[in-house]
Amino acid sequence: MLTDEFDPLKGEMLCVMDEEGIVDRSLMPKLSNEMLIKAYRTMVLTRLADDKAVKLQRQGKLGAYPPSRGQEASQIGPAMALKEGDWLLWAFREMGGLLWKGIPLSTLYLFWMGNELGSVYPEGSNVTPSVVPVASQIPHAVGIAYASKLRKEKIVTLAYFGDGATSEGEFHEGLNFAGVFKTPNVFVCQNNQFAISTRRERQSASPTLAQKAVSYGFPGILVDGNDIFAMFAAAKEAVDRARKGKGPTLIESYTYRMGDHTTSDDWRKYRTKEEVETWQRKDPLSRFAKYLKAEGVLSDEGEIEKEMSKVIEEAVAAAEAVPAPTRKDVFEHTYAEMPPYLKWQMGPGGERQ
Numbered sequence: 233m234l235t236d237e238f239d240p241l242k243g244e245m246l247c248v249m250d251e252e253g254i255v256d257r258s259l260m261p262k263l264s265n266e267m268l269i270k271a272y273r274t275m276v277l278t279r280l281a282d283d284k285a286v287k288l289q290r291q292g293k294l295g296a297y298p299p300s301r302g303q304e305a306s307q308i309g310p311a312m313a314l315k316e317g318d319w320l321l322w323a324f325r326e327m328g329g330l331l332w333k334g335i336p337l338s339t340l341y342l343f344w345m346g347n348e349l350g351s352v353y354p355e356g357s358n359v360t361p362s363v364v365p366v367a368s369q370i371p372h373a374v375g376i377a378y379a380s381k382l383r384k385e386k387i388v389t390l391a392y393f394g395d396g397a398t399s400e401g402e403f404h405e406g407l408n409f410a411g412v413f414k415t416p417n418v419f420v421c422q423n424n425q426f427a428i429s430t431r432r433e434r435q436s437a438s439p440t441l442a443q444k445a446v447s448y449g450f451p452g453i454l455v456d457g458n459d460i461f462a463m464f465a466a467a468k469e470a471v472d473r474a475r476k477g478k479g480p481t482l483i484e485s486y487t488y489r490m491g492d493h494t495t496s497d498d499w500r501k502y503r504t505k506e507e508v509e510t511w512q513r514k515d516p517l518s519r520f521a522k523y524l525k526a527e528g529v530l531s532d533e534g535e536i537e538k539e540m541s542k543v544i545e546e547a548v549a550a551a552e553a554v555p556a557p558t559r560k561d562v563f564e565h566t567y568a569e570m571p572p573y574l575k576w577q578m579g580p581g582g583e584r585q
């Protein structure tokens with residue numbers, strides 16, 4: 233088991249492929265060429281769609297947007313380990329995981345445009361809407377997993393959250409419950425080194441975040457989050473463990489947010505250009521492309537980029553074609569059945585302030 237081989241208490245980190253190439257071939261997970269290309273295409277789509285979202289925000293077409301540049305492997309690797317029917321919960325910076333799960337890009341753009349229809353996902357996708365209150369998705373994920381356990385369903389629930397989320401009560405409450413009731417959860421803590429401008433070192437005195445799992449009584453593993461293979465391998469093991477009824481796992485993805493916290497932030501105020509450049513050299517996308525080309529799985533990355541740019545233009549056009557939100561939407565999308573006091577507040581045509 234990888235969780236036995238890599239001890240977070242000793243600071244050991246799982247890495248299959250770094251920026252130089254393969255570190256340890258014996259750790260390479262089994263993935264078909266078809267899966268590899270799908271993963272690469274999703275990574276390219278995420279990178280370009282994320283850049284586009286920042287541009288759209290600058291043009292006044294989106295509200296605030298949290299860029300995910302640099303975290304693509306950290307998100308897509310774990311999502312690749314899920315099966316249809318498994319649940320995925322996210323915060324707000326996980327575009328890659330959602331695209332892998334089949335959420336249309338146009339829906340994600342709609343969400344950032346402030347349209348409630350941007351939280352309506354295809355039936356059966358088993359993805360919950362974005363939650364901005366930090367860590368609030370963790371108890372939800374544990375609740376969903378506990379329910380599936382009680383119903384004896386073989387479903388796994390994966391939740392992403394950031395390093396900042398580990399300082400919230402919900403993190404402790406959720407993981408404590410998960411440990412006691414052995415819920416089928418996979419917790420993916422994306423340690424991108426920052427909670428807005430607060431550095432990881434100011435978040436917790438624990439040398440690693442993965443080791444926090446020890447106190448909850450289940451395995452934790454520290455993983456190179458810019459390595460798609462390591463992220464997939466750790467998540468696959470965790471998903472299999474959860475599906476077999478052996479309980480949860482905490483994965484700390486050691487990565488870096490290359491861009492701003494959101495489009496309202498300016499990273500230059502709290503970190504140096506040199507630091508960012510150091511991490512740019514560890515880029516998960518160029519690492520993966522280099523490997524795929526060396527293995528002869530990828531020949532023309534330019535062609536994929538062109539194709540994905542077209543997908544993005546179509547998604548923007550589709551999102552922009554949806555009528556602008558009205559004030560009524562706030563009322564209509566909150567409950568399956570609107571309670572009387574909300575009906576009163578909304579007024580017959582949604583006109584009451």
Ligand SMILES: Cc1ncc(C[n+]2csc(CCOP(=O)(O)OP(=O)(O)O)c2C)c(N)n1
Nearest residue numbers: 325364365366394395396397424426427428
């Ligand atoms: C309960 C709560 N407190 C504060 C905020 C303001 N806030 C938004 S994002 C963020 C930082 C979150 O950091 P982290 O969990 O590491 O995720 P990241 O943004 O790095 O993806 C904060 C403090 C919030 N949304 N919710």
